[in-house]
Amino acid sequence: MGPLNAALATGRLGKRIDTRAWGGYVVAPGSLTPAGAYAIVDDAPPAPLPEWLCALLTVRQASRALTAAPSSVRASRYAVSGLNAETASVRTAPEGERNATLLRAARALGRFIAWGDLPREQVEEALQWAGEQAGLAPRSCEATIRSGLNWSIARNSQGRAA
Numbered sequence: 001m002g003p004l005n006a007a008l009a010t011g012r013l014g015k016r017i018d019t020r021a022w023g024g025y026v027v028a029p030g031s032l033t034p035a036g037a038y039a040i041v042d043d044a045p046p047a048p049l050p051e052w053l054c055a056l057l058t059v060r061q062a063s064r065a066l067t068a069a070p071s072s073v074r075a076s077r078y079a080v081s082g083l084n085a086e087t088a089s090v091r092t093a094p095e096g097e098r099n100a101t102l103l104r105a106a107r108a109l110g111r112f113i114a115w116g117d118l119p120r121e122q123v124e125e126a127l128q129w130a131g132e133q134a135g136l137a138p139r140s141c142e143a144t145i146r147s148g149l150n151w152s153i154a155r156n157s158q159g160r161a162a
Contacts, residue, residue: 028129040133045088046126048080079117083109083126090130098134102127102141103148110152120149 031038086105093101106127112118124145131141 043091045084045091048077048084076117079109079112079115082112083118083123087126087130090127091133093134095135098131098136099140099144102131102134102136102144105130106145106148107152110149111156113149114153114156123149 029038029040086109090098090102090105106123109118109123109127113120113123127145128138128141131145132138136144
């Protein structure tokens with residue numbers, strides 16, 4: 001998957017639909033406006049981005065070498081399911097087990113980054129959100145996620161087992 005297409009930022013997907021790439025922002029729980037703070041009204045895990053929408057938002061790579069070996073759809077679906085399951089386990093981890101649960105989740109998900117099934121930024125953002133929802137401090141989440149992902153990526157960099 002390539003970088004998001006910044007040219008789509010002003011209504012190309014539809015009326016009043018504004019997308020942003022690098023340098024944009026996301027309105028999410030914790031965001032503040034003069035009218036108040038955004039809050040979660042449905043505690044369900046985020047749904048994966050539909051492939052058709054991702055295709056519209058993704059810049060096509062000019063080089064065939066960059067697009068010659070995309071992840072299989074089945075592997076990507078499995079990775080997204082794993083991401084959803086791990087973030088749910090982090091969000092619902094009992095007090096006293098939250099950091100260890102976050103570390104286990106990062107280690108479990110790092111393989112999908114190493115194999116090219118999930119972008120690191122997506123995993124980091126999802127785990128950060130889940131850790132903070134569980135009550136962990138933001139800096140603690142960042143350190144635990146970085147440690148777990150680095151550990152897993154280093155051990156899975158040779159690719160999938162046959």
